Amino acid sequence: MEPTIIADYQQRALEAKTQFTRYEKLANQYSLLRLVIFGLIVVGIYFGVVYNDIAIVIVAFILLGLGFAWLVSKQSGFEEEKKYYQDLTKVTENEIAGITTRANLYDNGNSFSDDKHFYTADLDIFGHLSLFQMLNRAATFAGRSRLAFWLSKPSVKYVILNRQDAVKEIAAKNSWKLDLQARLVFAIAEPGNHLEQLITYLNVPLNLKGENWLSKYAKIAPWLLLAAIIGTWFYYPVKMLAVLIGLTNMSIIFSRAKAIAKTDLIAGKIGKILGNYASAFEGIEQEDWDADYNSNLASFIGKDGTSARIKELSHLINKLNYHLNPYIGFFLNLFLLWDIRQIIAIENWKRNNRQNLEKAFDVIAEFEALISLSSMHINNPQWAFPIIVDGAAYSITAKQIAHPLINPDYAVKNDYELEDTYKIDIITGSNMAGKSTFLRTIGINTVLALCGAPVCAESMAVSVITMVSYMRIKDSLNESTSTFKAELDRLQMLLAAVESDEKIFFLIDEMLRGTNSVDKYLGSKAVIERLISKNGVGLVATHDLQIAHLEQKYPDYVRNFYFDIQVVDGEMLFDYKIKNGECKTFNASLLLKRIGIDTEASN
Incomplete structure (x- = not known):
């Protein structure tokens, strides 16, 4: 039976590598096209200045800019797919290594070791070459802690039986299991307290000074500037108004730089991480579950639309991160007060969506612990459920x-x-x-x-x-x-x-x-x-x-x-x-x- 399991993993790893190569080529192609579009934008601005023709500049900014943004979006999607298949290859090959050499890319649980515990030290539950090292498929600290708790204290009978049913069901969904592992494996490299920092951030308001009028002004500022620019075609001195509006917009951005930096310090680093978690939540929500244990966990996050809420916050934070590109950030803030709009949107999200989020992440931890037990069942089908x-x-x-x-x-x-x-x-x-x-x-x-x-x-x-x-x-x-x-x-x-x-x-x-x-x-x-x-x-x-x-x-x-x-x-x-x-x-x-x-x- 074991060679059949290994052959299945090898085939899965080969397919994942093929997809990785495909998306890597697409990402490189679109990166080259981005460079071409950027060059055309520079050329358009040059000729607009040389011929003193604002129309050329507008075309360069709007049409080519839209094309550049589309290419950025497409390349970003290809990069995400490439990373996903790279991670899927990694977790699949890890299962092969676990069977053949007992190696494991996941944590061995040494931090949970306790010589004074009733039995964990004597029975090699945690640490190098331990049961935890063999079992663990939890990338998050919360998932590892949940698995460690299960191994450190016997559960009551009905919980054990419910977990057995859950483990059997997940083991029968090996493709789903590996998919969720691939979407969460990034957390191995993250600090153990990154979720704790996120929850703390969501519960602390930014208190942006003048938020109400800034929110209203940010909605009309782009139209004012666009009207001023168009007005220069009919009455050239209006360009001074356009310059004044542009300077006003940038001065607002600079005057709120501290608040923007405060948001960026924490939220700016977790946009992509939240995207990964949103994908994991979505995978749990959309799967059909029969086992009560799995069904109850999935329904808890499904009824609140957790994946959609997390995805929305991830999208908002990633939009804020556009300013990391100096060229794009300058023009977005000049025309749209981009940073102000995004931090206000993030604050509104925090006010409306932070409830129950901490419990939702507990669902991820629970599934990681169940997946750990399921891997043992898949890789050792001859073992019995007691x-x-x-x-x-x-x-x-x-x-x-x-x-x-x-x-x-x-x-x-x-x-x-x-x-x-x-x-x-x-x-x-x-x-x-x-x-x-x-x-x-x-x-x-x-x-x-x-x-x-x-x-x-x-x-x-x-x-x-x-x-x-x-x-x-x-x-x-x-x-x-x-x-x-x-x-x-x-x-x-x-x-x-x-x-x-x-x-x-x-x-x-x-x-x-x-x-x-x-x-x-x-x-x-x-x-x-x-x-x-x-x-x-x-x-x-x-x-x-x-x-x-x-x-x-x-x-x-x-x-x-x-x-x-x-x-x-x-x-x-x-x-x-x-x-x-x-x-x-x-x-x-x-x-x-x-x-x-x-x-x-x-x-």
Whole structure:
């Protein structure tokens, strides 16, 4: 199945590249035509001055100017199409890279890392080569934050099921999904707070001095100047009136330069960005949705016409940006008081349209998070959507479950069953036999299951639980914390969590490593017995076989499993398969012997 998916992406990327090349050629052709038209305008002005013929100047300005503006508009459209297909190629090739090399152009979520979180640090949820890096297709900071939140806390059952339906529907619309990614990929390079700045700008009025009379004058100023220019044909001295009107217009522009600059400082930079967001909103609004989750999100922005409103603001800001071309800006302000007209139009838009806009951008964030889960479903169609089960006790059952971050060519699959019960499973085994990986396999797939994503398993059923892990305990020089103190802090957090109202499922890997073997055994035994007394449920991996003897004391609560090795001709062979019972084979002495330390000789 995977080669078929890759071939599909390769075909899509090829088609996108072909369109990119087409629009690049058109943009270059129209750029050359613009240069020709500009040259004709200069020639027209020259002959108008030489022959003192205002008609030639008017023709040069109006007719050729209109032609120049049309060419600018067409070239701008071609540039937008070219950029779109370039981005579509980028996001499509990124899917190929994600499947073949696990590379990803999107953020790896390192900023969301938290060593004190219940489980994210131990289960490689954020950071380099993490689950987030594998999943993430959110270009905006809001989208990344939404996905990070989903991975950091289990959702309630009805939300999980609704998300599953939404993810399946989006996965069936791969062309739409890639299109939306292409329209939003620009946000990767934008500052994380660019939307926050936009919302702040929309809520702060400009307070343009004299706005009312300026608005009225800006409407009649072009007609006054045009009448004065035409009047020079009949009575030449009228040209002084035309000059006076022109100077008045420019003095108004210069007198409001501070207000124009203030608008330009923020709005001037976001016109094109808003255009991209408008396109994304439009793509969501116009798609037909069956899943309730998707339909509700789309209807929220559709009923307010969000895409049209954003597109209108983008258009207004882009019109203001015309003044960035000194030649065009001068004549637009001279004849039309262009900058004044645009900042007034922008202020009117802000007054009438800023409501609910912040919530509308939340819809984008939500869809980006859903798209992230959908990419995993598309790229791994053999993965299953888990069943979310009810019940007073705990359930985690899985068939052929594997770790999603391990190359599928090497990942070993296992079965596990904990069905509507209260148990603590002790897992013993040799070094490197697979105990820690198995704990992380159960943990990371449960994270996926409880956020609405498919899991790396043939099938899985899980109740809504909150995990707490005790695995990678680190000291901290900054906090003057030893390893043993860090372990005690983690244990205290675990025990406090178990006593809460939530369903806590713990993952403990080699408890109390920072102390001597006697205290380690006695402390670990006492902690497990405390957990049993609190109806705690989870997995405990250990090298200490004495811990496995707790099954004899608590036969109805403790179960033993193990990972072992086979030694053939002095070589260790690992099958990484979980088995019932206690481990009988250990390999520390063999591993030490390989680096030149003979434990038997030392005796």
